[in-house]
Each structure stands twice: as C-alpha cells, then as structure tokens.
Amino acid sequence: MPQTIYVSPRAVGAPDNPPPAIETFDLARLYDRRPAIAGVSLRVERGAVVALLGSNGAGKTTLLRILATTIRPSFGRAEIDGLDVGRWPELVRGRIGYLSHATGLYDDLTAAENLRFAATLLGLEPPDARERVPQVLATVALGAEADRRVRDFSAGMRRRVALARLLLGSPSVLLLDEPFESLDEAGMQLMGELLHAWQRAGVTCLVATHAAERLLPQANGSVHLEAGIVTAIGGRGVGLSDTPAAGPPRSVPAASSAGEASR
Amino acid sequence: MTVGAQARIALAVARKDAMAELRGRSAISSTLFFAALVLLLFGFALGPDAAHLAQAAPGLLWLAIVFAGLLAVARLHQLETDDGALEQLALYPVARRAIYLGKALAGFGAMLVLGALLVPLMGLLYAVDLLAAWPGLVAAVLLGTLGFAAVGTFYAGVTVRLRAREVMLPLLVLPVIAPLLLAAVKATSAALSGDPFGELGAWLQLLAAFDIVMLIVGAGTYGFLLEE
Numbered sequence: 001m002p003q004t005i006y007v008s009p010r011a012v013g014a015p016d017n018p019p020p021a022i023e024t025f026d027l028a029r030l031y032d033r034r035p036a037i038a039g040v041s042l043r044v045e046r047g048a049v050v051a052l053l054g055s056n057g058a059g060k061t062t063l064l065r066i067l068a069t070t071i072r073p074s075f076g077r078a079e080i081d082g083l084d085v086g087r088w089p090e091l092v093r094g095r096i097g098y099l100s101h102a103t104g105l106y107d108d109l110t111a112a113e114n115l116r117f118a119a120t121l122l123g124l125e126p127p128d129a130r131e132r133v134p135q136v137l138a139t140v141a142l143g144a145e146a147d148r149r150v151r152d153f154s155a156g157m158r159r160r161v162a163l164a165r166l167l168l169g170s171p172s173v174l175l176l177d178e179p180f181e182s183l184d185e186a187g188m189q190l191m192g193e194l195l196h197a198w199q200r201a202g203v204t205c206l207v208a209t210h211a212a213e214r215l216l217p218q219a220n221g222s223v224h225l226e227a228g229i230v231t232a233i234g235g236r237g238v239g240l241s242d243t244p245a246a247g248p249p250r251s252v253p254a255a256s257s258a259g260e261a262s263r
Numbered sequence: 264m265t266v267g268a269q270a271r272i273a274l275a276v277a278r279k280d281a282m283a284e285l286r287g288r289s290a291i292s293s294t295l296f297f298a299a300l301v302l303l304l305f306g307f308a309l310g311p312d313a314a315h316l317a318q319a320a321p322g323l324l325w326l327a328i329v330f331a332g333l334l335a336v337a338r339l340h341q342l343e344t345d346d347g348a349l350e351q352l353a354l355y356p357v358a359r360r361a362i363y364l365g366k367a368l369a370g371f372g373a374m375l376v377l378g379a380l381l382v383p384l385m386g387l388l389y390a391v392d393l394l395a396a397w398p399g400l401v402a403a404v405l406l407g408t409l410g411f412a413a414v415g416t417f418y419a420g421v422t423v424r425l426r427a428r429e430v431m432l433p434l435l436v437l438p439v440i441a442p443l444l445l446a447a448v449k450a451t452s453a454a455l456s457g458d459p460f461g462e463l464g465a466w467l468q469l470l471a472a473f474d475i476v477m478l479i480v481g482a483g484t485y486g487f488l489l490e491e
C-alpha cells in the first residue's frame with residue numbers, strides 16, 4: 001500500500017509561502033534525565049547562514065544531531081523544509097548535509113574510495129561519481145592525495161575530505177558542527193569561500209562554531225545557546241518559531257508520536 | 264527506493280567492507296589462523312582414534328566456523344566505529360535494509376572464505392573423504408554460513424556501541440543460531456556419510472528457511488540499530 005507522506009500544510013500548495021528551512025517546536029533532549037537542550041523553538045529562513053553560538057556543553061551539537069536525524073528528541077519536534085524529522089527521516093536525509101566533529105571516513109580506504117562510496121550512497125550514477133570525485137577533491141586542495149589512504153592523513157586533511165563529501169550532494173540545508181576545527185589558515189579561507197558559495201546558491205546553513213569572528217561577518221543571523229536554552233537571537237533569517245499549524249501538540253514525547261509513525 | 268537502487272547500495276557497502284578488510288590483512292589472517300587452530304585443538308582433544316574423529320568432524324567443523332565467524336562479523340562492524348563512520352552511514356538517504364543486506368553480504372563472503380579453508384583442513388586432519396560428498400557439503404556450507412552471516416550481522420549491529428561487545432555478541436548470537444548449527448551439522452554429516460537415510464534434503468530445506476526468516480527479520484529491524 002503506498003505510504004501517505006505527511007507534509008506540513010505550509011510545505012505544500014503554497015509556493016509563494018514556503019515553509020522555513022528549519023523549524024523546531026519546544027525541542028528537548030535528555031541525557032540521563034539531564035536536559036542537553038530544552039524548549040528550543042527556532043525558525044531559520046531559507047537561504048540564511050545562521051551562526052549557532054555558545055560555550056562547550058551548551059547543546060549546539062545535540063540540536064544539530066536531532067536536525068540531522070541521528071538522535072531523536074525526547075520532547076517536541078523539528079522540521080526541515082516542512083518535513084518532520086522524526087516521521088520522515090529518510091526524506092529529511094535527502095535534503096540535508098551534516099558535517100560533524102567526526103569525519104566518518106574509513107581509515108583503510110583512500111580519499112577517492114571514501115568519496116566514491118559516499119557518492120554511491122548519495123545516489124550519484126557511476127559516471128557522475130567518477131567525474132565528481134576528482135572535482136571535489138581538487139576543490140578542497142587534495143587532488144594530489146586522492147589515492148592515499150586517509151589513515152595517513154592529518155586531522156585537517158581528513159576534515160577536508162569530509163568537506164569534499166558534503167560537496168558531492170546537493171542539500172538544501174547544511175548543518176555544520178565546528179567547520180573551522182582542525183583546519184589551517186588556507187583551510188579556513190576555503191571554508192569561508194564555500195560558505196559564501198552556499199549562501200549565493202540559496203543553501204541554508206546552520207553553523208555551530210566557537211570561531212564567531214570568522215563566521216559572523218558573513219552570517220545573516222545568530223542564535224546563542226547556553227545550558228541548552230536559547231538565550232539570544234540576532235540578525236535576519238532567524239527567529240522564534242510560531243505555534244505549529246499542524247502535527248502533534250507541543251511537548252508530546254517523540255516516542256509516542258513521530259517515532260511510532262515512522263515505524 | 265527501487266529494488267535495483269537498494270541492490271546497488273548493498274553491493275557498494277559489501278564492496279567497501281571487503282576492501283577495508285583486505286587492506287587490514289592482519290585481521291583476516293589472524294581470524295583464519297584462529298579457525299585452523301580451533302579445528303586442530305579439537306582434534307587433539309578427541310585423541311588419535313580415526314573413526315571417532317571422522318564421526319565428530321561435522322560438529323567440530325561447524326564449531327570452528329561459528330567461533331571464527333563471530334570474530335569476522337564483529338570485525339566488519341568494528342570498521343564502522345572508525346572516526347564516527349557508523350553515524351555517517353546512518354546519514355545517507357538510503358533504505359537501512361540495503362545497508363544491512365550489504366553488511367550481511369560482506370559477512371557471508373568472509374564466512375565462505377572461512378569455509379573454504381576449514382572444509383579441506385577438516386578432510387586432512389580428520390581423514391574424511393570429501394570428494395564423494397562435495398555437492399551436499401557445498402550446499403550445507405553455503406546455506407549454513409549465509410544464515411550465520413544474517414544473524415551475526417544483525418547482532419553485531421546491536422552490540423557495536425556497547426563497551427562489552429566482545430562478550431555480548433556471542434551471548435546473543437549463540438542461542439539464536441542453535442537450530443542453524445544443528446541443521447548444518449546434520450546436513451554435513453549426511454553429506455559425508457553418503458546420505459543413507461535420505462535426510463540431507465530436509466536439513467538443507469530447514470537451513471534455507473532459517474536463512475530466509477533471519478534475512479527478512481534483520482533487514483526489517485536493522486534500521487533501528489543505527490539510531491541512538
């Protein structure tokens with residue numbers, strides 16, 4: 001029986017009023033009964049580059065991981081392009097790119113082999129993958145290292161390969177966790193140029209970083225998290241979310257709503 | 264996702280696992296050496312009586328395959344703990360069942376390599392005539408190792424994030440594969456003895472049914488294991 005796809009009413013039939021790229025409603029995640037984030041209700045507009053700021057343990061990575069579908073929220077819900085991340089994780093994964101602290105690379109494969117594997121899982125046809133992999137490696141200045149195993153790479157080089165993997169896909173929303181981490185000066189400049197390119201292409205970027213001085217000049221807005229709570233929102237492209245127009249009411253445990261629906 | 268797309272994903276995952284395993288040769292050679300050692304030690308434990316050894320050979324073969332197989336399937340998931348690879352794998356917009364089937368295929372390949380080493384070694388150590396028995400023996404090894412890979416891959420996914428995974432994996436897998444072990448030993452025994460009671464086909468059918476059920480269960484539930 002074909003599945004009926006639930007999409008927020010704001011996501012369909014209203015091309016002149018598309019849903020925000022990212023929206024969260026009273027989002028909370030508990031670890032051992034302690035909240036990593038609590039009551040996070042944010043809206044990030046399409047095409048905005050938003051800095052997610054806060055000290056260590058503020059909940060930035062937890063928020064990004066919920067949006068990236070790798071962990072489920074304990075309460076509340078989140079949407080990417082109007083799609084509930086708990087109900088439609090596979091569809092959401094097709095729309096996002098996530099750069100985490102870990103690079104997710106296989107040590108015993110070469111840089112090119114890692115990227116060819118990623119290209120296949122991202123749905124690129126083999127001829128396209130063969131063409132794109134050298135291109136993205138050249139973009140991150142690792143063209144000459146394509147056939148070296150990543151086990152022998154420095155942390156910065158591994159980070160560049162992870163960046164190259166992001167370039168293989170065509171996400172509408174990018175979730176970047178400390179993208180400047182481990183990069184040398186040239187790498188940081190490259191990261192800044194990529195952010196500019198994504199911004200020009202209308203890709204929404206939510207960027208958790210401690211390098212605010214690097215990001216803020218080109219960011220449209222910023223969100224400050226402290227102890228899991230939003231303490232400040234500034235600039236354009238970001239704001240507090242409205243009451244959800246559809247879907248389960250606020251503060252309903254995800255396990256009894258979004259979680260069950262996806263099974 | 265279409266069936267063709269899922270097959271392409273599964274093959275890519277299996278190929279990636281095989282490449283990573285072949286590059287880290289020490290893991291393969293130590294697993295094969297361990298398997299051979301188990302078979303050899305069982306032989307020592309049973310003594311020099313050739314008739315006794317030949318009678319026990321099917322059971323000893325499958326115990327060696329199971330013990331070494333546990334190492335092999337655990338190792339294939341261990342690859343995913345390299346620098347957050349499991350989380351990255353979970354992020355791709357693909358059906359999780361395709362990832363499971365790919366990893367099970369890689370596990371099946373590793374088990375076949377084990378079988379290809381251990382069956383001739385069994386013939387040599389336990390003075391068993393393999394030539395007359397080979398069609399039934401090959402069928403038993405193919406079906407038995409496939410079922411083991413299906414179960415082992417699933418439970419390796421269950422335990423990959425646990426600190427005590429080396430202990431938990433055998434504790435979870437061994438009770439589940441008890442029927443498979445019984446059927447595989449009986450089928451091997453029937454094949455080696457020339458199938459005097461015509462039971463080989465029934466045991467092979469039981470193995471095939473076990474494989475199908477376990478692959479369906481594994482493919483349907485593996486996705487939940489990739490989430491925290």
